Amino acid sequence: MSILNAGCVIRIAANSDQNLRVFSSLTLLHFCPFSADTDSTMFAPAARVASKRLLEILRQSPQTSRSFSTALNYHIDSPDNSPDLPWKFSDANKEKVTEILSHYPSNYKQSAVIPLLDLAQQQHGGWLPVSAMNAVAKVIEVAPIRVYEVATFYSMFNRTKVGKYHLLVCGTTPCMIRGSREIEEALLNHLGVKRNEVTKDGMFSVGEMECMGCCVNAPMITVADYTKGSEGYTYNYYEDVTPKRVVEIVEMLRRGEKPPVGTQNPKRIMGGPEGGNTTLLSEPKPPPCRDLDAC
Secondary structure, eight states: OEEEETTEEEEOOOSSTTHHHHHHTOEEOTTSOOOTTOOGGGGHHHHHHHHHHHHHHHHHOOOOHHHHHHHSSEEOOBTTBOTTSOOOOOHHHHHHHHHHHTTSOGGGGGGGHHHHHHHHHHHTTSOOOHHHHHHHHHHHTSOHHHHHHHHHHOTTSOSSOOOSEEEEEEOSHHHHHTTHHHHHHHHHHHHTOOTTOBOTTSSEEEEEEOOOSOGGGOSEEEEEEOTTGGGSOEEEEEESOOHHHHHHHHHHHHTTOOOOOEEOOTTOOTTSOTTOOSSOOSOOOOOTTSOGGGO
């Protein structure tokens, strides 16, 4: 396992009976940017604190590597997610990589890290294995840790598997006040999963996202559609939803239908008021205080 944080990679054995002993004696590898004259003892207190916290997490309850990887900034090798697994952009996406890089000066390739990670995630069915992050690092010619820092910071990058339809419920204050918790509960109960789990058929997963800018149409969800890979990827907003409506949207997606995007309230037009405008019904009059033609 690797903890991806603060420019260092801390390797910890996983899936063995020695976990607790290894956790209690964290080993810093030479991925850390230490200089030759660095006093390594200065890092001992931090290592002890990290070790103590990880031990507390382990002892609280045995969790799967999936929940660990979703919640915290470290990686546990698994059969389908290991730096030793080969990964490269498809031929079609290599052209997109070239096009993305063309937007930046040649000496600032690292500025393309976010769109390249997004492209890699689309290609890989909605999530980023560590080998894909390493491939992006090679393209932009930076150390892998620089890519890990971005992938672990932004919540739109999924570091564990998601469903072909990844449903994200807005959890920010306006949506929460308007019932987002009930929306999420309806989805989880209908699909029989917990947050960030994938249904047995691999079709759906449910997560939470912070404000997506549709507060006037709260509550809302978005659906990341990975069914057609990066070529047919869509990211659609469904606004003014109810617990009943989100279940209907799920079943429409299951049948291969395309639910209408935007507001789900038939009495509204986009962000307009329910029932239509009651003010500003005509062209605004020019200000009477000055002659606009004289300007």
